[in-house]
Amino acid sequence: MVGGGQGAYIGNIHRLASRLDGQWQLVAGAFDVDPARGRDFAIAQGLDPARSYGTYQELIAGEAAREDPVDAVAICTPNFTHYPIAKALIEAGFEVICEKPLTATLADAVALEALARESGRFVGVTYTYSGYPLVHEARVRIARGEIGDVRTVQVEYPLEWMSAPIEKAGNQQAAWRTDPLKNGRGGSIGDIGTHAYHLAGFVTGLKLESLTADLATFVEGRALDDNAHVLLRYQGGARGLLWSSQVAIGNSNGVRLRVFGSKGSFQWYQEQPNELIYTPLDGRVQVIKRGSADLSEDAAARTRTPPGHPEGYLEAFANLYLGFAEAIRARREGREPGPAGRNLPLAYDGLKGVAFVEAVVDSAEAEDQPWITPVAV
Numbered sequence: 216m217v218g219g220g221q222g223a224y225i226g227n228i229h230r231l232a233s234r235l236d237g238q239w240q241l242v243a244g245a246f247d248v249d250p251a252r253g254r255d256f257a258i259a260q261g262l263d264p265a266r267s268y269g270t271y272q273e274l275i276a277g278e279a280a281r282e283d284p285v286d287a288v289a290i291c292t293p294n295f296t297h298y299p300i301a302k303a304l305i306e307a308g309f310e311v312i313c314e315k316p317l318t319a320t321l322a323d324a325v326a327l328e329a330l331a332r333e334s335g336r337f338v339g340v341t342y343t344y345s346g347y348p349l350v351h352e353a354r355v356r357i358a359r360g361e362i363g364d365v366r367t368v369q370v371e372y373p374l375e376w377m378s379a380p381i382e383k384a385g386n387q388q389a390a391w392r393t394d395p396l397k398n399g400r401g402g403s404i405g406d407i408g409t410h411a412y413h414l415a416g417f418v419t420g421l422k423l424e425s426l427t428a429d430l431a432t433f434v435e436g437r438a439l440d441d442n443a444h445v446l447l448r449y450q451g452g453a454r455g456l457l458w459s460s461q462v463a464i465g466n467s468n469g470v471r472l473r474v475f476g477s478k479g480s481f482q483w484y485q486e487q488p489n490e491l492i493y494t495p496l497d498g499r500v501q502v503i504k505r506g507s508a509d510l511s512e513d514a515a516a517r518t519r520t521p522p523g524h525p526e527g528y529l530e531a532f533a534n535l536y537l538g539f540a541e542a543i544r545a546r547r548e549g550r551e552p553g554p555a556g557r558n559l560p561l562a563y564d565g566l567k568g569v570a571f572v573e574a575v576v577d578s579a580e581a582e583d584q585p586w587i588t589p590v591a592v
């Protein structure tokens with residue numbers, strides 16, 4: 216692992232989730248921007264001091280020189296560092312698991328996706344919400360035509376934690392997220408809008424045709440948007456509406472997806488992730504429960520406990536790690552991956568996310584808020 220040191224947010228989620236299925240073992244790390252603190256943290260995690268590195272460059276040199284190097288490296292650092300770290304890892308022959316957004320700039324995302332493709336190295340991107348079993352279930356059922364042709368997609372990711380100027384009060388996570396050079400051009404849209412955009416496209420299979428956006432910065436002095444409204448036109452005629460907000464008081468992590476088709480609809484809310492609401496035309500509202508016997512193999516492969524025993528965020532994140540392990544193994548063994556290793560978020564999905572953010576900010580910054588087609592859809 217690179218990043219995710221003392222006081223960091225997502226690194227610990229990676230550590231917990233990667234352990235759940237016994238497919239990964241954390242054996243080396245350069246956890247912190249401060250090399251000494253990073254080494255101390257690694258040793259405190261129980262790592263071999265020889266594999267407790269101060270920098271990612273040391274990690275690459277140290278691991279490349281071993282007979283038993285790491286299989287993959289998870290990048291859990293602020294956005295602007297993803298590209299140089301991932302590039303160096305891929306060039307040294309390592310597989311990569313990278314946090315979203317893939318990079319802070321479009322040029323970096325284009326270059327990284329090309330490098331991943333040309334090198335043949337595995338690059339997984341941790342779009343968390345595509346790890347939930349009922350999100351897969353909705354994807355399978357929509358592909359089967361259960362709600363007919365998709366007409367409109369409503370997707371939202373509201374958070375409240377940045378409703379006050381906490382970046383000025385020493386909040387580590389808010390500080391780099393409001394710095395365009397470290398975060399990238401899109402504030403809420405880059406940080407969480409990318410999750411919503413991926414989720415909508417993943418579940419519906421729709422590809423974007425064009426978008427128009429309205430960004431706002433409500434907290435005084437903040438350099439980036441903290442609220443975004445985006446209208447989406449998908450290829451084939453479907454429409455979408457995406458809302459991301461860091462200032463939506465009352466929302467802890469209110470990811471919500473609603474897909475309306477010609478024959479029915481699906482609704483999923485991440486704070487109630489064990490239920491998928493299905494409503495057929497002229498029928499009753501139905502609750503599809505995670506773990507039910509009649510679900511798809513895609514959902515079953517991502518389910519560990521029977522219905523009624525709640526699974527959630529850590530299990531969804533673990534499903535990404537399970538899938539990455541299966542995909543990497545299958546590739547090395549020259550076989551097709553099993554269901555857990557299919558339909559994973561990869562480098563191209565990461566590029567699509569960054570291209571989406573670029574198009575949103577371009578549209579919002581233009582005076583007439585034009586419809587724009589992202590460079591990758």
Ligand code: NAD
Nearest residue numbers: 218219220223224225246247248291292294314315341343
């Ligand atoms: P954070 O500020 O809490 O942690 C960043 C960590 O990276 C710190 O430990 C810092 O010391 C370390 N670091 C910085 N530069 C480094 C370098 N050059 N070498 C080694 N370590 C370095 O940030 P966070 O909130 O955990 O976010 C990290 C990344 O994860 C971001 O890209 C963010 O968008 C993403 N994220 C994803 C999700 C998700 O749901 N998938 C959730 C939160 C954050």
